[in-house]
Amino acid sequence: MDYLNLISIPSIATIVYWIINIIKYTVNNNENFKRFIPLTAALLGMIFGVIAYYALPDIIPAPNLIVAILIGASSGLTATGFNQTVKQLSKYSEEKQNKTSITVNGKK
Numbered sequence: 777m778d779y780l781n782l783i784s785i786p787s788i789a790t791i792v793y794w795i796i797n798i799i800k801y802t803v804n805n806n807e808n809f810k811r812f813i814p815l816t817a818a819l820l821g822m823i824f825g826v827i828a829y830y831a832l833p834d835i836i837p838a839p840n841l842i843v844a845i846l847i848g849a850s851s852g853l854t855a856t857g858f859n860q861t862v863k864q865l866s867k868y869s870e871e872k873q874n875k876t877s878i879t880v881n882g883k884k
Contacts, residue, residue, distance in 0.1 A: 781837040784828060788851035792820045793859060814856050821852020 796817055803809050809816075825848015828836040838844035 780835050784836045785847065785851045785854065787835075788821055788824045788828065788848055789854040789858065791824060792817050792852040793855035795820055796855065796859070813859075814853060817852040817856045818849045819852070821848040821850070821855070824848050825851065 796813060799816070800809065800813075822845050825836065825838075825844045825846075826841065828848070829838055829841060829844035836844055836847060838847055
């Protein structure tokens with residue numbers, strides 16, 4: 777069952793990613809909440825790390841609770857990093873598209 781250890785970090789990161797997006801949507805992209813997204817993601821990851829450690833011990837590769845908390849926190853922060861990666865790549869593609877449309881149209 778070693779293959780189950782491979783799914784713990786991506787699954788925690790995915791769950792935290794969608795929970796953060798749901799919260800952002802419900803608070804209408806509040807700037808105060810946006811400042812605390814990394815902290816919220818780390819705390820949610822910690823909670824899910826503890827849940828996985830006790831509920832599904834075969835899934836999380838942690839010999840003790842402290843390691844499970846650290847794996848969960850890093851998984852939660854991974855969700856934040858993934859969100860920023862997607863955001864920056866989409867911003868880059870929009871800027872690139874705007875530059876190409878300017879040169880095609882011949883306008884500044």
